[in-house]
Amino acid sequence: MVKPQVAGAVTANARVDRTSAIELVDVAKEYTVHGEVVHAVKGVSLDIAEGEFFSLLGPSGCGKTTTMRMIAGFEDPTRGVVRLYGQDVTDVPPNRRDVNMVFQSYALFPHMNVWENVAFGLKRRKVAAQEIKTRVGEILEVVGLTGREKRRPREMSGGQQQRVALARALVNRPRALLLDEPLGALDLKLRHTMQIELKRIQREVGITFVYVTHDQSEALTMSDRIAVMNDGVVEQLAGPREIYEQPATAFVAGFIGTSNLINGTVSAVDGAHAVLSLGSDDRILIPSGSAPGQGEAAVITVRPEKITIARQRRDQEVSQVRGTVSEVVYLGTYNSYVVTLDGGAEVTVFEQNAMDGTSTAERGDSVWLSWRPQHSYALRGA
Amino acid sequence: MRRVRAALAPYLLALPGGLWLAVFLVVPIATMASVALQTGNLMDGFSQTFNIAIFGEVFAQYHTQFLRSIVYGGIATVIMLVVAYPMAYWIAFKAGRRKSVYLFLILLPFFVSFVLRTISWGFLLADDGIVLAPLRDLGLIPDDFHILATTTAVIGGLVYNFLPFMVLPIYVALERVDPRVIEAAQDLYAGRFQAFVRVVLPLSLPGVFAGVLMTFIPATSDPVNAQILGGTSNTMIGNIIYTEYLVNNDYPAASALSFMLMAVLLIGIFVYARALGTENVMEAAAR
Ligand SMILES: Nc1ncnc2c1ncn2[C@@H]1O[C@H](COP(=O)(O)OP(=O)(O)OP(=O)(O)O)[C@@H](O)[C@H]1O
Ligand SMILES: [Mg+2]
Numbered sequence: 217m218v219k220p221q222v223a224g225a226v227t228a229n230a231r232v233d234r235t236s237a238i239e240l241v242d243v244a245k246e247y248t249v250h251g252e253v254v255h256a257v258k259g260v261s262l263d264i265a266e267g268e269f270f271s272l273l274g275p276s277g278c279g280k281t282t283t284m285r286m287i288a289g290f291e292d293p294t295r296g297v298v299r300l301y302g303q304d305v306t307d308v309p310p311n312r313r314d315v316n317m318v319f320q321s322y323a324l325f326p327h328m329n330v331w332e333n334v335a336f337g338l339k340r341r342k343v344a345a346q347e348i349k350t351r352v353g354e355i356l357e358v359v360g361l362t363g364r365e366k367r368r369p370r371e372m373s374g375g376q377q378q379r380v381a382l383a384r385a386l387v388n389r390p391r392a393l394l395l396d397e398p399l400g401a402l403d404l405k406l407r408h409t410m411q412i413e414l415k416r417i418q419r420e421v422g423i424t425f426v427y428v429t430h431d432q433s434e435a436l437t438m439s440d441r442i443a444v445m446n447d448g449v450v451e452q453l454a455g456p457r458e459i460y461e462q463p464a465t466a467f468v469a470g471f472i473g474t475s476n477l478i479n480g481t482v483s484a485v486d487g488a489h490a491v492l493s494l495g496s497d498d499r500i501l502i503p504s505g506s507a508p509g510q511g512e513a514a515v516i517t518v519r520p521e522k523i524t525i526a527r528q529r530r531d532q533e534v535s536q537v538r539g540t541v542s543e544v545v546y547l548g549t550y551n552s553y554v555v556t557l558d559g560g561a562e563v564t565v566f567e568q569n570a571m572d573g574t575s576t577a578e579r580g581d582s583v584w585l586s587w588r589p590q591h592s593y594a595l596r597g598a
Numbered sequence: 599m600r601r602v603r604a605a606l607a608p609y610l611l612a613l614p615g616g617l618w619l620a621v622f623l624v625v626p627i628a629t630m631a632s633v634a635l636q637t638g639n640l641m642d643g644f645s646q647t648f649n650i651a652i653f654g655e656v657f658a659q660y661h662t663q664f665l666r667s668i669v670y671g672g673i674a675t676v677i678m679l680v681v682a683y684p685m686a687y688w689i690a691f692k693a694g695r696r697k698s699v700y701l702f703l704i705l706l707p708f709f710v711s712f713v714l715r716t717i718s719w720g721f722l723l724a725d726d727g728i729v730l731a732p733l734r735d736l737g738l739i740p741d742d743f744h745i746l747a748t749t750t751a752v753i754g755g756l757v758y759n760f761l762p763f764m765v766l767p768i769y770v771a772l773e774r775v776d777p778r779v780i781e782a783a784q785d786l787y788a789g790r791f792q793a794f795v796r797v798v799l800p801l802s803l804p805g806v807f808a809g810v811l812m813t814f815i816p817a818t819s820d821p822v823n824a825q826i827l828g829g830t831s832n833t834m835i836g837n838i839i840y841t842e843y844l845v846n847n848d849y850p851a852a853s854a855l856s857f858m859l860m861a862v863l864l865i866g867i868f869v870y871a872r873a874l875g876t877e878n879v880m881e882a883a884a885r
Contacts, residue, residue, distance in 0.1 A: 290781055310784045317785045323778035327800050336796075337786035384786070 235266040236302060237392050237424040238287055238315075243296030244448075245282050256282040258448035259296070264426060264441075266301075266391075269418055271427045271435040274445035275471065280428045281320070283445070284394050287426065288317045301391065311340075316385035317394040320428075322377050324369040330356070330380050331365040337388040355387040358417065375406045386417065392424040399434070411438060432472050436460060444468050461519070466595050469517040476518050476563045477595075478537075485510050489589050492516060494559050500535040501589035508594060515595045520566040522591040525553055525576050526584050534586045539563065541581045551575050555585060627860075634853035644849065652854045660838050660855065667835040668862070670749070671818030674756035675764075678813050679806065681757070682764035686805075689765075690772035701769070704762050716755055716826045723751060723827070747829030755823035760816060764809040771805025772798070807874065815863055835859055 245257040257279040264270045272280045285291040286298060289310035298306045305313055316337070325333050331352060338348045356362050359379040369377055378398060385393055398414075399407045415438055418425050429435050435442050436456040443453045444467075452464040463469035466477060480492035480500060490507030492500040492514055500516060508514045518535075529536060542562070543554035553565040563585060567576060577583050634652060638644035657664070689700045707715055721727055723745040733739045745751050775798055783793040821836030828834075835855065843852035 288785060290784075310781070311787045311789055317782070319778050319782060321776070321778055323776060323782040325779060325782070325797060327797075336783070336788075340787040340792060384782075388786070 236263055237266040237268070237300070238262065238264040238270075238426065239297075239299040239302075240283070240287070241297040241299070243283070243286060243293045243298060245279075245286060245291055246294045255448050257286070257293075260443075260445075260448075260450055262443060262450070262453070264392075264424060266424055267422055269415070269425045269427065269438060269440045271429060271439040271442045272445060273429055273432060273435040273442050273471075275430060278445045279448045280430070280445055281396055284317070284396050284426065284428055287392075288315060288394055289313045314390055315392040315394055316388055316390040318381050318385050318396065318398045320396040320398070320400055322369070322381040324377055324380055324384070326369055329366050329368050330361060330372075333369070333380055334384045334387050336384065341388070351387055352383075355383045358386070359383045359413075375402055375410065378402065378410065382414075382417075386421065386423075389421075390423065392426060394426045394428075396428045397430070398427075399429075407434075414438070436472070444471065446471070462593050463517060463595070466515060466517075469593075469595060474520050474564050476520065476523075476561075478516050478518070478557075478561050478563070480514060480516070482508055482510050482512050482514055490514075490594075492592075494537060494557065497529070498537040498558070500537065500592055501533070502592045502594050503590055506594050516592045517595060518563075518587055518591050518593075520552070520564040521550075523563070523565045523585050523587045525555070525565050525567055526586065527577070527581075529584045530586050532586070534588055535592060536584060536586045537563075538582065538584055541577045541579055541583055544575055544577070544579055546575075553577065553583075555583060630853045630857055633849050634857050636850050638850075640847045649850070652850055653858060656851050656854045657858065660835065663833055663835045663838050664858075664862075666832075667818050667859075668866075670753055670756065670824075670834060671814050674753050674760070674817045675810055675814040677753070677757050678761050678764040679810065682761060682768055682809065683806070686765050686768035686772055690769055690775075701766075704765050707758075708762065712759060713822055713826075716759065716822050719751075719755055719758065720746065720826050746827060747832070749828075749832055751827040752824050752832045752834075755827040756817045756820060759820075759823065760813040763812040763816070767808040767812060768802060768805040771802040771808075775801045807871075810870070811867060815867075818863065819859055 240260055240262045242259050242261050243257060244255070244259045247254040247256055260279075260283055262270075272283060274280055282291060286293050289305070289308060293306065296306075297304055300313060300315065325336065328336070334352045334355060335348050338351060343351075353362070356365065359382055361376065361379055361383065364372070364376070367376075369380065372380070382398065395414075399410050402410060411434060414425075427435070427438065436459070439456055441453065441455055442459050443450045444459060445451065446467050452459060452468045454462075454464075459468065460472055463472060463475065469475040469477065478492075478494070478500065480494050482490050482502075483493040483499075484491040485504055485507065488504055489501040490504050490510075492502060494500065502514070502516060524530075529538075537557055539555040539557040541553055542556045543552075545552040548569075550569055551567045553567065555563045555565060557563060565585060632646065633644075635646060635648045635650070636644040637647045637649050685704075689697055693700050722729055724730070725744055725746065730739065730743070730745065734741065734743070779801075780793055780797060783797045784790075788796060818834075819836050821834065821840045824832050824834040824837050825840075839852050839855045839859070842848045842855065
């Protein structure tokens, strides 16, 4: 169960400066394992702008890491082109690409202390000793590790190691930073602190972040844009609000939080709305722009928190369906209901908790669910 | 009662190991020291005379062989290191799914007895053996060309026999290096060579350290290779100890030599560990 967190997210497409930082053109990667071809990434095209916080979101094994590794240069794409700042780098080795990667497992150098780890990249680029000193000092300050310079990685907590990994990449001032589930190993509280920290650093330093995660609330709260991946392809590429409110496919709808899917047939199309009929009094209104034609089958999604649960039918131009409450779960600030529609579909409804803590309906009650037409989305590819 | 038992627990737990050490290490060393300090011969019997001078006497007599053993052992160890590191590296990083096959091949010679293997080399390298005889008949090598009974043969034998003890620890150390860490080095602008020198090599040093110990000690004290592949001018200290003990039955001299060999090796190991302690070397690499 995931609470919607889009409210605070920035719809920042407009803010982003449109210089292209990272560009993937129909990039694919195949591995051969025991003579069998594995299609890890099946033709991904992305155009990530300079200064953007861009997330790759998707379930385990969908190709996020592989995509990232092709940007960093650790994997040669089977086909396609990788460009950094307009320059084709498909055949350029990782040490000559101006991007840095923060590994999922941190990959700190175990035989070097914090200072040596962070200074590694600058030394390789023959930066003057005095400048190395200032820059390493500065970045350790930023990640809050001043005074821990002499520690070895194994003498630090997971969160501290993570910050060393971050500092080691940031100190080089790369034009883009690739982060592969950098918060994966942290507990919830530290994870939240680091999310805010990362966002702050990104804003302050102003570099492009490509962020891999399989945590959808993390992606929704932090990103300017999100590419939702599934099985080696990008299912949807949009801002967090759009991904959440208007999932383009059934997969995206299902993956991003709890979502209700309802099947029906379009019975009428008038000026503004198409009508999906389920039963005698039930009808679902869909904005006609996104609706299929009359007589066609359709699948619509609606978010649990957009639905109002009531004892009576409302006399308004809204979607209205009838069902029976089959489950009530008290979840702190809100109640969650599972309502079985007369047609058999199960719909989840979140209801903000009333002041007195009572719930609108109990198990077994017959209820009406209603929501506004603009909260129904007809899915493509469903 | 419980407090007493808790206080005794560590000692009780250490008891089996302690007994083992006492029986198999302390007793033999003490016996060896005691035998070294006896005088006499097999006919009249030996008596404890605390003749400290024996150490000086045997060293004066056999210092050539002592020195030769250390030099042969040292050269063989260096050669093994140079040969074994690339082998271990290749198996760890490049052999892919056939790793276990190559490891098995490295261990394969162990399925034949050490002495037998060395004797086979003796046959192969003999002046009229299957390698040199045809070459000489074809006029490809001069008539007075020998391999057997030379320094080369002895050191070659040591390298051949102890190589796996160098390969395996280095392999284990390299195998434990996280490939992501190497990638991180490359990501941070290190080319292949820098990534190797700054990251892979320092992280594999514990394996190198173990490999050197595991080969230098047995190679230095080994009597078999010098006996079978060497000539009269290649005798090592192991052969002397062997002869003194089993041929001359001079038990005090053999014990004194063994004792000194052990002491030299222990001091050597100590100095080596101090000078080349992996911590020091790693710090140098991080610079
Ligand atoms: N070196 C490889 N050899 C063979 N198959 C691979 C290799 N690397 C990845 N794959 C396969 O490619 C697919 C995508 O893997 P990838 O690591 O990109 O997933 P991911 O999205 O990062 O997953 P996770 O969230 O679990 O990290 C998986 O099916 C995986 O098994
Ligand atoms: Mg991954």
